Amino acid sequence: MKLLNASQIHQWDQITIQNQQLTSLELMERAAKKCVDWIVENLDKKSTIYIFCGRGNNGGDGLAIAKLLLSLDFNIQVNILAGEKSSADFEANLKALKSTSLEINELHSANDFPKLEANCYVVDALFGSGINKPLNGLPLELANYLNNFSPKKVIAIDVPSGMFLDHSSYGNTIIQADEILTFQTYKQCFFIAENAQYLGNIHVLDIGLDAEFPYTQESNFEITDANFAKNIYQPRNPFGHKGTFGHALLIAGSQGKYGAALMAAHACLRTGVGLLTCNFPEEIAMPLAITLPEAMSMKRNETIDWDKYKSIGIGPGLGMESFDIIKDVLTHTKSPLLIDADGLNMIAANDELKSLIPQNAILTPHPKEFERLFGKTANEFDRIDLALQKSQELHCVIVLKGHNTLIAADGVGYFNTTGNVGLATGGSGDTLSGIITSLLAQGYISKNAAILGVYLHGLAADLALSKQSVESLLPSDLNQYLGMAFKSLG
């Protein structure tokens, strides 16, 4: 699913109004009705709901919600920012609300802020997709007032006020949401860890916007969800044999980091590779044979037959002393390559190695490793832009690991939607390397191996929560759930 920017979302509104022969007020009414359905189902009717409205269409939504809640006998209190300029639909809804018995509180200064009852709810309808500058003046004071109060829940309409949809809000004040009722589609800002403290649970409400419009739009960003993963999944040929599913070589592990190599190997096999050879330190050849008898072994300094492997994964737990082998691999590989962890760190520390990265290689840095490779950026949006730029420059795939891992390929960024904070344990990345190396060996092109690998890795972690908590989840648990993750694609 494509991620659209703020101006495309605005156009989407207009096209819907045209194609469905609606008025914009009717579309707003539809959006408000969806929000109210959610509120009725999820909020406690006994608590007061304080609704804060700006004077644009986000504020208009707030007023339309207020009108519907009033008709359902909710206890509400409505506040609007004072001002000259307002949208036509805001005015229409204000007029309708003024015709009821409800008193509307106009906010001219901080003295007008209502005294909030303990245990109340706040609906944030100050600014939505029309935000075009950081909050300042009275809206800024109001945001601070609400953030300091901590009501029972803050429900943001469309986006938390103050958050830019498609560029960085770094350092700005934003109203902290607990629940976000967003219209029709995810917004890019929801995938950015920098915004994490302001984002709560996100609910995408279908308000029936034109179904075709997103397909007509150019976008540098996509979301990889279950449908996306199903489309790239290649079911196994029932007549296949071990040769059909590829022979992978994993080069991993060093003193003190043996576990990384073992975890990568285990995940690689569980992801369906036909044959796996492990180039691991000699000390773990025997533990490997005992714990993972399906894997074969070779010695670290044994000559590699470059024609033999369908994919090579290098890096998990490798240590920084393996310069010769990474140089050897970068110079000679004929197979699709995945580079992780110390593999990346050695490349970052040596320009010659950097120049040897082969086309279609998959690099899987976490933010720190990315910074070592490509330099610091002022914020996360810039880091993502740099990842897109570097993936084009180097003709490779960059998997920028994080809460919503981003896969940068051919100048497009794919945000993954599976996974949970239980993955924030050392070893998660090693498991991911094994999974992607396995998919590469099975013939997936680099971009699809990276997207599907990240998706399956996250999904296995989500499925593991049926037995584990986000605290107790271990990367090695994922192996048990890869089977269920694959089954969900069939």
Ligand SMILES: NC(=O)C1=CN([C@@H]2O[C@H](COP(=O)(O)OP(=O)(O)OC[C@H]3O[C@@H](n4cnc5c(N)ncnc54)[C@H](OP(=O)(O)O)[C@@H]3O)[C@@H](O)[C@H]2O)[C@H](O)CC1
């Ligand atoms: N697309 C949909 O699915 C639907 C969206 N709806 C709702 O509409 C809003 C977007 O409404 P819009 O009127 O375009 O914008 P806002 O309400 O977010 O902002 C209104 C104006 O406020 C000014 N502005 C922007 N930033 C600031 C700021 N930091 N401080 C003060 N004022 C600010 C700006 O006007 P200027 O003239 O000052 O530039 C904005 O234009 C969307 O989010 C949904 O909630 C529909 O109701 C249904 C369909």
Ligand SMILES: [K+]
């Ligand atoms: K809002």
